[in-house]
Amino acid sequence: MVQPxxxxxxxxxxxxxxxCQLSLLDCEDELLAVAGAVDIANFPEASxxxxxxxxxxxxxxxxxxxxHDAERIHKIRRNSKYLITIGACATAGGIQALxxxxxxxxxxxxxxxxxxxxxxxxKSTPIAEHVFVDFELRGCPINKMQLVEVISAFLNGRNxxxxxHSVCMECKMRGAVCVMTARGIPCLGPVTQAGCGxxxxxxxxxxxxxxxxxxxxxxxxxxxxxxxxxxxxxxLVRAFRGFNAYAEEFRRESEAHEVR
Amino acid sequence: xxxxxxxxPLKNCPKTVIDRAGLDCLFDSLRVRGxxxxxxxxxxxxxIYDNLGSTNDLPMGWTDEQExxxxxxxxxxxxxxxxxxxxxxxWKKYLFPPRQRLWMxxxxxxxxxxxxxxxxxxxxxxxxxxxxxxxxxxGIQDRVxxxxxxxxxxxxxxxxxxxxxxxxxxxxxxxxFCASMNTGPKAESGxxxxxxxxxxxxxxxxxxxxxxxxxxxxxxxxxxxxxxEKDEQxxxxxxxxxxxxxxxxxxxxxxxxxxxxxxxxxxWEEVAKRCLSCANCTMACPTxxxxxxxxxxxxxxxxxxxxxxxxxxxxxxxxxxHGGFVRQETKSxxxxxxxxxxxxxxxxxxxxxxxxxxxxxxxCPVGIDITEEVGAIRASLS
Numbered sequence: 166m167v168q169p170x171x172x173x174x175x176x177x178x179x180x181x182x183x184x185c186q187l188s189l190l191d192c193e194d195e196l197l198a199v200a201g202a203v204d205i206a207n208f209p210e211a212s213x214x215x216x217x218x219x220x221x222x223x224x225x226x227x228x229x230x231x232x233h234d235a236e237r238i239h240k241i242r243r244n245s246k247y248l249i250t251i252g253a254c255a256t257a258g259g260i261q262a263l264x265x266x267x268x269x270x271x272x273x274x275x276x277x278x279x280x281x282x283x284x285x286x287x288k289s290t291p292i293a294e295h296v297f298v299d300f301e302l303r304g305c306p307i308n309k310m311q312l313v314e315v316i317s318a319f320l321n322g323r324n325x326x327x328x329x330h331s332v333c334m335e336c337k338m339r340g341a342v343c344v345m346t347a348r349g350i351p352c353l354g355p356v357t358q359a360g361c362g363x364x365x366x367x368x369x370x371x372x373x374x375x376x377x378x379x380x381x382x383x384x385x386x387x388x389x390x391x392x393x394x395x396x397x398x399x400x401l402v403r404a405f406r407g408f409n410a411y412a413e414e415f416r417r418e419s420e421a422h423e424v425r
Numbered sequence: 426x427x428x429x430x431x432x433x434p435l436k437n438c439p440k441t442v443i444d445r446a447g448l449d450c451l452f453d454s455l456r457v458r459g460x461x462x463x464x465x466x467x468x469x470x471x472x473i474y475d476n477l478g479s480t481n482d483l484p485m486g487w488t489d490e491q492e493x494x495x496x497x498x499x500x501x502x503x504x505x506x507x508x509x510x511x512x513x514x515x516w517k518k519y520l521f522p523p524r525q526r527l528w529m530x531x532x533x534x535x536x537x538x539x540x541x542x543x544x545x546x547x548x549x550x551x552x553x554x555x556x557x558x559x560x561x562x563x564g565i566q567d568r569v570x571x572x573x574x575x576x577x578x579x580x581x582x583x584x585x586x587x588x589x590x591x592x593x594x595x596x597x598x599x600x601x602f603c604a605s606m607n608t609g610p611k612a613e614s615g616x617x618x619x620x621x622x623x624x625x626x627x628x629x630x631x632x633x634x635x636x637x638x639x640x641x642x643x644x645x646x647x648x649x650x651x652x653x654e655k656d657e658q659x660x661x662x663x664x665x666x667x668x669x670x671x672x673x674x675x676x677x678x679x680x681x682x683x684x685x686x687x688x689x690x691x692x693w694e695e696v697a698k699r700c701l702s703c704a705n706c707t708m709a710c711p712t713x714x715x716x717x718x719x720x721x722x723x724x725x726x727x728x729x730x731x732x733x734x735x736x737x738x739x740x741x742x743x744x745x746x747h748g749g750f751v752r753q754e755t756k757s758x759x760x761x762x763x764x765x766x767x768x769x770x771x772x773x774x775x776x777x778x779x780x781x782x783x784x785x786x787x788x789c790p791v792g793i794d795i796t797e798e799v800g801a802i803r804a805s806l807s
Contacts (some may be wrong), residue, residue: 179493198723198725199724202725235548314721316720316724317721317723317724318722319728320724321722321726323720323722326719326720328740328742329740329741330704330737330740330742331701331702331703331704331741333703333704333790334703334704334708334737334740337735338734338735339523341469342469342513343496343513343705343790346495346496346602346787346790347496347498347513349495352790353781354790355701355703355790356701356703363604369469369470379703380741381702381741381755382701383698383702383755385698386699386700386701386791389791417609
């Protein structure tokens, strides 16, 4: 019997820290199964070997920050049957999207000896602002089990189980005690999408919003309660300007608390 | 209300008295009988329910202060073991676990086989410190899961094996309103044993009420003394104290009509401005029973599993049907939840879905108060 051709998987990097693609290497127990199920055609973190496209599945990490990258992502899209973005950079612009609230030319003039060599876009933007994206996997970094779930879903032609409800549901399901209610610690959990397994609240810290806005985030109501707990406007700006600062709902909330 | 799926309740509940050593004995006796003893213990700034090694794990000398959106653990001036109200956990996590694998399937050539069901894990629990509102909540979930044509086998197995040691409340919290829901603070039925903790200067002791044959059998192992009239009076005073302290009240008169008759009340818009649709209220509620199923495969596609997990009417997916989400606005989700809980639950299951424990009030991250929301709609109409 002829073995069916294995799907070709490619991993691409844009402006990012590599942490999300490292999640794939971090899969350890599942990594052999991944390697068995797909042909890893391009994955610079794992191997220098590069197989030519087209690719059945492209995992894209990082945001678009340069004119060159804005071109490159179109080539990748043309060469990919499915394109899945992974991580806060690729899905929301990442921490580097903090530049979107400032004038990036001023930064360049301070940081670089020869700013004239630097070609940088005014804004750091998610991949979906440039090309059609089949699925966005959230997180800073992504949860490796969710990554395996998404790849499994792709390979088996089904929908992935990556719920868009709040972190609170994960907190309650694991029996963690609410840090905001029991300790008065400001927490972004109620407006943040699940996926991390409520990691920070389970260790008595407030949620940082790594997985971005949940499906229906009521950020103004949460901000009001944070103020009752003692947070001020600059605190709120900082809280919403984290790894998902440029995600629409978080961006609007941080701007609402900016003191001009 | 509580279904009688275990040994039938005893006609005239015999009462007796045990001390702290007797309570130690009770724990041992339950363990010898194969029960995993679970109950209140202090962890992460709250009194939660977890495995108990001995009575030393009980929250001795601790209490809680609760308000809308706020819970604080506080030291007591005495050595009470049960001197708190209810915390973030409820017994539903044991009877209706947050995640369960329903079955798994394996590919076999061109066919597949259903594996499972998992061998029943150690799920013979003795619950220590079940409050009256919680007994009622268990009764309500009994009605939902095993009280009709379709039986939840996991719930049934866990419920039938459970041994329940109730504790009568000696105080009420800021979010408590069981008195107005007629669900407490005294445990009336649905327990194997019910304790009333009497705090005297030396060491707390317990008046024990035996509620079932299983309870009587366990009590056979425990050193005890006869109940004196002063013990009985002390126990009555304990419960009377809790009744007088209710932090809140729910006016239930006409509530079955009040909510469904006002679907367009402006209060729904108002509460939606505050509601985070985070689902904390439904997770903390001891009667909320909704779940969803997730199908998953491994990378090879040779192995598939179906999991059941807690779900909430506050999520978008909950109301998804082909083509879209039925309850898109937070307004309609909050209205649905509270109307079901307090009104249409009667039509569906023959009782209210609320037991007045106050968890949804305390554990709402922005302090939305179910009694206040009902009160606001009621007040606007009068």
